[in-house]
Amino acid sequence: MKIHRQFARLGQRHVHYRHAGSGPALLLLHQSPQNSRMWLAMIERFADRYTVIAPDTPGFGYSDALPSAQPSIADLAKATVELTDALGLQRFAVFGMHTGGLIAAQVAWLYPERVAALVVDGYAAFEPAESVVYGESYLPPFIPSWDGAHLRWLWSRMREQKYFFPWYDGRAECAMAIDPQTTASTHETVMDVLEVGDAYRAGYGAAFRYTEHAYLSQLKPPAWLLYRNGDPLMAHRSRLPKLPAHVSSGVAAGGIAGLHEYMDTILADTLAWEPAATLLAPAVEDMLWQRRIVESPVGDIACWSRAGSGRLHLHLHAPGTRPLPPAQLDAGDAAVLAVDLPGHGASAEVDVPLSLETMLVAVTAVLATMSDLLPVVIESHAAAAGYIPALIERLGQRVERVVLHRPWLLDASEQATLLAQLPNPQLDRAGGHLGEAWQWERERHLLWPWLAPTAAARRRVAAPATDEVNDNVVELLHLGARCEQLFREATPADLLVRLRRLPLPLEVDAAVEDDYQGRAALLHKQHQKEYHA
Secondary structure (H helix, E strand, C coil): CCEEEEEEEEEEEEEEEECCCCEEEEEECCCCCCCCCHHHHHHHCCCCEEEEEECCCCCCCCCCCCCCCCHHHHHHHHHHHHHHCCCCCEEEEEECCCCCHHHHHHHHHCCCCCCHHHHEEEECCCCHHHHHHHHHCCCCCCCCCCCCCHHHHHHHHHCCCCCCCCCCCCCCCHHHCCCCCCCCHHHHHHHHHHHHHHHHHHHHHHHHCCCCCCCHHHHHCEEEEEEEECCCCHHHHHHHCCCCCCCEEECCHHHHHHHHHHHHHHHHHHCCCCCCCCCCCCCCCCCCEEEEEEECCCEEEEEEEEECCEEEEEECCCCCHHHHHCCHCCCCCCCEEEECCCCHHHCCCCCCCCCHHHHHHHHHHHHHCCCCCEEEEEEHHHHHHHHHHHHHHHHHHHEEEEEECCCCCCCCHHHHHHHHHCCCCCCCCCHHHHHHHHHHHHHHEEEECCCCCCCHCCHHHHHHHCHHHHHHHHHHHCCCCHHHHHCCCCCCCCHHHHHCCCCCCCEEEEEHHHHHHHHHHHHHHHHHHHHHH
């Protein structure tokens, strides 16, 4: 079963969602601080009977946050219905877990005519006293530290949440008898937070601030407020108000599998007469920036694009770094396309080797969605220069010129040193791999990363911005063990010669402090001589 990914533009926000299947619509809303990735298995399970849609809540996953720094559950519910409007869904069943359960219940209360059925896994009935305490202690600001100390804190905090609820209270009465985090699951939950940074507090905070639960007695759609053994919210079941006959509360035995089996019966009964959903394609406004997903032979590739005139600027961001956002893509009135290279950004879920061929297939697939009438200007950044010769061979005469921004131009010995010094991607039980990635990323700004760490490798530049280091570390962690192949194939030893011989105009943009041994300036001079000969 193919699970499709798309973005919908809602005003100034882009919302990322997954969908699969056919039949009546079933909406899945995730808990904090996770995103729609948590529902992959559930989407597959129910897509044989239903049109399953799983959005990333605003501020989580790949979805833009709401304008308010402290959105309410009602704000998140309205944002959810805005998405269903954009997709043409008039009626749907809605399922949510924890924060997602609060949002789902709020949708059912505010828009009863739209909701065919409501199912909640762990309704969070927080009380005012808890709201005050949790708001202060549960969600401290997540601010990157220059030395990477925030990564060690985050790793420990995510492990602790499986030992105590709340995670910061180590008293025996707060201990939970559930399976602890594994190294892999800790890494996954850490990545959920790292991908969104301090915005992780928005959805969490909305849940903790919400303490008015009397509306549950006024719900009109058929609803099931379920709890599972081992869920720290099980104690909240006794706090629910008196519920009407069509709203029930119970304990789903058998864990997640038991919950899903219970839902089989619930949905079969309540959605039997609901029509099959037809999802509308997201609206596109050509002259505005669009966040898009393109299905390619190597997987789902994300991009930013904007229509324009004259020519199309194709941007390839530096491998191992955060993809370029629109604010860094000014090209006047020209059309612009900026690809999240496979393994990066919203293309991080591509699960193939990050070879040169993978990059070429992905870039050409996304480029094919743009007008083929405009000549192309390729702008590569740092090590992405390594993709230029092969990409020009593939695109042919459509390429008008090339711009290299701070190109990496290495010989064979330097490439070997670069690869030998890459951070160890092996997941570490204590989170040490996070610190390795941080140290490498920060030091590659201070030392030429293809030289041994000596005084000769030191760059006389200011320390990199902490936020930039943090953003790029997220990408390195996405890449993991594929980092070595990525850099190896982007830094061939013959690149300088191949670029010098390009049969089209070449511009080189590199300040003196970014031009190792003046190689970029020399490349520009040699290309000019050969091209005009």
